[in-house]
Amino acid sequence: MSEKLWEPARMAGLVSPGGAIEKNLDPAFRAELAAIDHIPSRVVTALTDPKPLDINMPVFNAILAAQYYEVIAAIHPPENLRIYEPCVGASPPVIFAAETYSGGAASYFTINLNKKLCAQLRQKIAHLKMKTQIVEENALGALKHLEPKSFDLACFHHAVNDILQTAVSEPRGMDTTQIDWFPNERQMIEWLAEDARAGRLETRGKPELMQIVGDAVRLVKPGGHMIFDHFNWCRFIGVDWFPWDLFYNFIPMTREWIAASSLPVREIRLDGVDPQWWMVLEVL
Ligand SMILES: C[S@@+](CC[C@H](N)C(=O)[O-])C[C@H]1O[C@@H](n2cnc3c(N)ncnc32)[C@H](O)[C@@H]1O
Numbered sequence: 190m191s192e193k194l195w196e197p198a199r200m201a202g203l204v205s206p207g208g209a210i211e212k213n214l215d216p217a218f219r220a221e222l223a224a225i226d227h228i229p230s231r232v233v234t235a236l237t238d239p240k241p242l243d244i245n246m247p248v249f250n251a252i253l254a255a256q257y258y259e260v261i262a263a264i265h266p267p268e269n270l271r272i273y274e275p276c277v278g279a280s281p282p283v284i285f286a287a288e289t290y291s292g293g294a295a296s297y298f299t300i301n302l303n304k305k306l307c308a309q310l311r312q313k314i315a316h317l318k319m320k321t322q323i324v325e326e327n328a329l330g331a332l333k334h335l336e337p338k339s340f341d342l343a344c345f346h347h348a349v350n351d352i353l354q355t356a357v358s359e360p361r362g363m364d365t366t367q368i369d370w371f372p373n374e375r376q377m378i379e380w381l382a383e384d385a386r387a388g389r390l391e392t393r394g395k396p397e398l399m400q401i402v403g404d405a406v407r408l409v410k411p412g413g414h415m416i417f418d419h420f421n422w423c424r425f426i427g428v429d430w431f432p433w434d435l436f437y438n439f440i441p442m443t444r445e446w447i448a449a450s451s452l453p454v455r456e457i458r459l460d461g462v463d464p465q466w467w468m469v470l471e472v473l
Contacts, residue, residue: 194256197232200252200256205222210258210286218247222251238421241423256418258290268290271339275352276352279313293317293319297322299322300328300334302327305370306370336408342409343414346418354374365377378432402452412471441464
């Protein structure tokens with residue numbers, strides 16, 4: 190795709206009833222979307238960063254899949270692509286995008302710790318044609334399960350914070366495998382903020398993130414790609430416990446850490462894709 194990515198009218202078409210993305214969503218999600226009016230204007234809101242207060246969540250979730258779909262189409266992997274995604278939780282935009290791009294011919298592998306979120310994900314993707322595999326483990330052990338140079342694409346969908354939060358919370362005694370993730374997330378974020386303020390991310394947080402990213406580089410074939418995204422919610426502006434600047438800069442911070450490493454990657458800039466919130470790398 191040589192045109193500008195994420196053009197709102199085209200994105201609205203992808204997620205509206207009968208659109209390429211919409212057709213691959215799970216039945217409950219499709220039913221939710223079918224009840225929503227004024228999709229084109231809600232798409233514009235969903236594409237805005239940081240994410241506005243009046244966002245419509247089903248449209249937003251569908252748009253995330255559409256954004257991944259257009260980025261994948263732009264980097265143009267083989268139709269039977271193999272995808273690795275650490276830390277998927279119960280969020281399937283990458284999976285829906287891959288199903289749409291490949292017509293079900295892709296295969297997908299995730300390593301994910303939280304048990305309840307894994308169970309929710311299984312329900313959301315049960316209808317898909319493509320092969321999916323979920324391993325409930327720490328992504329720090331990815332190379333125990335997966336062959337180097339065997340994937341076309343690795344995706345870190347809003348996962349930088351997840352990896353950092355887990356890295357600072359497990360040593361403090363929180364079992365992030367068993368907990369209900371969202372009611373405990375504020376505590377994880379407060380610990381992350383505390384460690385960032387104290388300059389401790391270099392010793393806890395950064396090593397885990399960089400190992401998982403480095404292993405993903407090793408898993409992807411030369412010429413393959415990695416996609417990272419993050420977004421911030423406007424509702425956290427001015428919230429005293431929320432480290433806005435840290436979260437605002439997760440992609441630039443990860444870009445800097447990767448640039449300072451010796452990992453064999455180069456960044457690709459795509460028209461329409463804001464480097465504050467997205468990063469696409471080619472593995473060399
Ligand atoms: C809230 S979910 C988020 C899912 C998705 N990344 C998103 O933001 O939409 C966070 C998931 O990342 C997983 N996770 C965090 N660190 C991990 C690690 N080191 N290895 C495997 N899974 C991890 C958690 O267990 C949880 O299932």
